[in-house]
Amino acid sequence: MLRVALLSLLALPLCSQQRSHKAHEHGHAKLNIAFETTTGAPVGSVELESPAESIIGFEYAAKTPADKAKQEKALATLKARFGEMVVLPVGCKMTPAKVEVHLDGQHAEVHAEFNVRCAGPIAGKSISFGFSKVFPKIDEVEVQLLAGSQQAKLEVQKDKGSLQIAK
Amino acid sequence: MVLLSLAWKSLRNRLLTTSLTVLSIGLSMALLLGVENVRVGARESFANTISQTDLIVGARGGSLQLLLYSVFRIGQATNNVSYESYLHWKNHPAVSWTIPYSLGDSHRGFRVVGTTEDFYQHLRFRRDRQIQFAAGRSPKDVFDLVLGADVAQSLGYKLGEKVVISHGIAAGRGIADNDHKDKPFTVTGILAKTSTPVDRSLYIQLEGITAVHIDWADGAPPMPGEETPAAKITKENMKVEQITSFLLRCKTRMATLQLQREINTYPEEPMQAIIPGVTLQELWRTIGYAEDALQVVTIFVILVGLLGMLVSLYTSLNERRREMAILRAIGAGPGKIIALLVLESGLLSLAGCLLGVVMIYGLSVIFQPIVEQQFGLYVPVQPPTATGWIYLGSVVVAGLLIGFVPAWKAYRNALADGLSVRV
Amino acid sequence: MSAPAIALRDVRFSYRSGPEILDIPELTIARGERVFLFGPSGSGKTTLLGILAGILTGFTGSVEVLGRDVSKMSGSERDAFRGTHLGYIFQLFNLIPYLTVEENITLPGRLHPARAKNIAEARAVAKRLGIEHLLGRAVTQLSVGQQQRVAAARALLGAPELLIADEPTSSLDFDHRERFLELLFENCALSNSTLLFVSHDRSLATKFDRQLSLLDFNRAHRTEAAV
Numbered sequence: 087m088l089r090v091a092l093l094s095l096l097a098l099p100l101c102s103q104q105r106s107h108k109a110h111e112h113g114h115a116k117l118n119i120a121f122e123t124t125t126g127a128p129v130g131s132v133e134l135e136s137p138a139e140s141i142i143g144f145e146y147a148a149k150t151p152a153d154k155a156k157q158e159k160a161l162a163t164l165k166a167r168f169g170e171m172v173v174l175p176v177g178c179k180m181t182p183a184k185v186e187v188h189l190d191g192q193h194a195e196v197h198a199e200f201n202v203r204c205a206g207p208i209a210g211k212s213i214s215f216g217f218s219k220v221f222p223k224i225d226e227v228e229v230q231l232l233a234g235s236q237q238a239k240l241e242v243q244k245d246k247g248s249l250q251i252a253k
Numbered sequence: 254m255v256l257l258s259l260a261w262k263s264l265r266n267r268l269l270t271t272s273l274t275v276l277s278i279g280l281s282m283a284l285l286l287g288v289e290n291v292r293v294g295a296r297e298s299f300a301n302t303i304s305q306t307d308l309i310v311g312a313r314g315g316s317l318q319l320l321l322y323s324v325f326r327i328g329q330a331t332n333n334v335s336y337e338s339y340l341h342w343k344n345h346p347a348v349s350w351t352i353p354y355s356l357g358d359s360h361r362g363f364r365v366v367g368t369t370e371d372f373y374q375h376l377r378f379r380r381d382r383q384i385q386f387a388a389g390r391s392p393k394d395v396f397d398l399v400l401g402a403d404v405a406q407s408l409g410y411k412l413g414e415k416v417v418i419s420h421g422i423a424a425g426r427g428i429a430d431n432d433h434k435d436k437p438f439t440v441t442g443i444l445a446k447t448s449t450p451v452d453r454s455l456y457i458q459l460e461g462i463t464a465v466h467i468d469w470a471d472g473a474p475p476m477p478g479e480e481t482p483a484a485k486i487t488k489e490n491m492k493v494e495q496i497t498s499f500l501l502r503c504k505t506r507m508a509t510l511q512l513q514r515e516i517n518t519y520p521e522e523p524m525q526a527i528i529p530g531v532t533l534q535e536l537w538r539t540i541g542y543a544e545d546a547l548q549v550v551t552i553f554v555i556l557v558g559l560l561g562m563l564v565s566l567y568t569s570l571n572e573r574r575r576e577m578a579i580l581r582a583i584g585a586g587p588g589k590i591i592a593l594l595v596l597e598s599g600l601l602s603l604a605g606c607l608l609g610v611v612m613i614y615g616l617s618v619i620f621q622p623i624v625e626q627q628f629g630l631y632v633p634v635q636p637p638t639a640t641g642w643i644y645l646g647s648v649v650v651a652g653l654l655i656g657f658v659p660a661w662k663a664y665r666n667a668l669a670d671g672l673s674v675r676v
Numbered sequence: 677m678s679a680p681a682i683a684l685r686d687v688r689f690s691y692r693s694g695p696e697i698l699d700i701p702e703l704t705i706a707r708g709e710r711v712f713l714f715g716p717s718g719s720g721k722t723t724l725l726g727i728l729a730g731i732l733t734g735f736t737g738s739v740e741v742l743g744r745d746v747s748k749m750s751g752s753e754r755d756a757f758r759g760t761h762l763g764y765i766f767q768l769f770n771l772i773p774y775l776t777v778e779e780n781i782t783l784p785g786r787l788h789p790a791r792a793k794n795i796a797e798a799r800a801v802a803k804r805l806g807i808e809h810l811l812g813r814a815v816t817q818l819s820v821g822q823q824q825r826v827a828a829a830r831a832l833l834g835a836p837e838l839l840i841a842d843e844p845t846s847s848l849d850f851d852h853r854e855r856f857l858e859l860l861f862e863n864c865a866l867s868n869s870t871l872l873f874v875s876h877d878r879s880l881a882t883k884f885d886r887q888l889s890l891l892d893f894n895r896a897h898r899t900e901a902a903v
Binding site for chain 3: 255259262263265266575576578579580581582583584585586587588589
Binding site: 118230 | 304305380505506507509528530531535
């Protein structure tokens with residue numbers, strides 16, 4: 087019975103698959119969070135992949151001084167206020183490792199990587215979000231969390247919801 | 254307290270209707286909790302089927318499909334990945350281990366899985382359990398074969414038995430023409446029970462899969478007499494060209510996401526890597542609709558149970574008018590009359606809930622082994638889940654609220670009757 | 677203690693838009709009195725009892741029971757007053773079917789804190805009424821006579837100041853009727869209760885201190901009764 091039910095699922099067009107095909111959609115970002123462990127003093131990384139339009143405001147190579155300044159300012163804001171966008175458990179500190187703009191034909195992506203160090207265990211604690219406070223154009227974020235043996239995913243819309251780190 | 258004991262004694266006095274009402278609420282409660290247990294059980298046993306695997310990699314296609322055929326042996330792949338690409342990722346510096354799978358053959362309805370020693374070494378389920386042998390050893394030679402626990406049990410094969418595998422997995426049974434009967438395998442090992450889909454497959458070496466297909470062209474068997482004799486085949490001269498998918502463990506979790514992106518954008522071959530836990534979550538979201546529908550049906554069943562209670566309480570009121578007049582005469586106010594009936598209704602639904610919990614507990618104990626055997630689904634015998642408690646609480650509260658209907662009627666009766674004797 | 681057990685003045689009552697049922701210019705019953713009230717059916721006996729017990733409201737005029745003005749009490753006060761100070765015996769089916777004899781007798785005590793101390797007296801009251809041996813029984817096993825004694829025991833428990841009995845003997849045969857009445861008198865005397873005994877069976881009337889015909893003091897029915 088269960089098998090039949092599952093088999094019939096194969097016929098369904100899955101939303102998730104469709105979503106991964108249109109990788110570049112303005113306002114939609116991807117966030118990956120990884121922690122090696124959740125006990126002791128966990129170490130991890132957080133990376134954000136977002137259409138440049140949602141963060142900088144345009145998706146072409148910045149040539150004019152005004153555009154360059156705008157891009158610099160946006161990336162500086164991203165670095166400085168990332169802790170408001172991804173609210174990790176208390177005691178976890180993020181330091182920027184890499185913040186870049188990748189141009190790809192007609193599109194541009196902002197790629198940001200942060201290293202995380204936590205002072206104490208994070209098991210059972212949760213992660214919440216505040217993207218639109220900093221960049222109002224980001225309204226949907228696909229979050230993946232790997233923490234120890236936990237593998238989870240959450241679609242965050244307008245900063246709603248939180249991810250709980252498994253105990 | 255007085256009212257509670259009155260309510261209790263009044264219910265006990267109408268033993269037949271009381272027990273029928275409690276039974277109907279109990280049954281519907283058991284159904285609701287049962288559905289919840291199966292839901293949780295299904296999720297848990299699915300999640301427990303595979304542990305410590307960071308990525309599942311296969312040819313590009315549906316992510317759910319990849320998960321289902323690689324882990325649960327449901328459905329099949331439309332494309333394979335080249336063995337070359339597999340080796341590339343296997344030897345990637347960020348990778349700790351890989352388990353390759355070559356699928357597509359079967360034996361009497363059970364799937365045959367081509368794999369390597371890595372499967373026996375690295376596969377983990379229920380967090381950290383490892384594959385164990387009930388008898389024999391892992392396959393060393395091209396025509397060695399290992400049985401999953403359920404396969405061994407239902408087919409009754411012993412070590413040393415000859416097994417012919419069939420091409421394809423259609424309709425569960427291989428077509429006679431598609432039997433690789435010129436190249437039988439020998440059972441060298443039987444796996445211990447894992448209560449996962451591992452139990453329902455047969456395992457051979459990747460080279461074994463190559464060997465049985467060696468003379469096949471375009472999915473058609475070789476002409477009679479043209480087969481390469483089994484005696485000429487050795488593990489060394491069998492070249493593995495392709496596999497179906499592989500499981501992968503990274504050295505660190507941080508590397509997992511990086512590697513996933515690398516695999517998904519691998520320029521040499523269109524591949525995809527999925528995170529099993531994440532894809533399972535997507536699966537639950539998809540199944541969620543069916544679950545919700547089932548939930549709604551169960552909730553209606555409960556409503557019918559509660560409605561039955563309402564009817565039985567309401568119809569009892571006419572014969573209880575005397576009782577209400579007596580209570581009024583000895584100074585029970587309308588509030589107490591209402592409280593009495595609300596308590597009766599609350600007690601009925603509480604008793605129904607308790608019965609439901611007891612029933613589902615008993616049924617789980619009895620049927621757990623059968624369900625596990627038949628569906629590979631391990632339904633835990635456990636106290637109600639958080640959701641279960643919410644259901645129980647809501648039904649008791651609903652029962653109390655429904656009690657206000659007969660209570661109101663009784664109150665109206667009491668006001669109309671006063672102390673007058675209506676028999 | 678000086679106030680009479682019952683004092684009615686200019687009391688009129690009619691059910692919603694119906695004809696007037698009661699019109700009583702004056703009725704006084706002294707404390708400790710044993711009063712026999714009679715009248716044909718339909719003469720307003722049950723209505724009068726309902727008003728005295730504080731169950732029927734909506735009358736005009738003044739109704740004082742045991743010195744308290746019934747019309748000035750709230751619903752719950754009337755319930756508590758009835759439960760604490762009044763005993764009530766019905767014609768038939770006085771008992772809660774799913775309780776034992778003892779539970780029936782002690783129910784008012786358990787329902788009203790003010791009467792809780794009387795629970796201990798249940799056995800003594802039952803003994804006086806000759807039903808002590810029945811205490812543990814289910815009420816459905818009792819004869820009608822026994823049932824009425826249990827009802828009397830319940831009404832008498834805690835020595836209520838006013839005992840209202842609404843045709844309590846009409847379902848009993850002659851011998852039981854006499855015996856029941858004797859017991860009722862004895863116990864009213866012991867607890868100094870006022871007894872208002874309603875019946876249409878005039879043969880009992882002579883045993884009472886006073887006989888009242890409802891038709892005499894209820895003007896609402898005077899014309900019809902003359903027919």
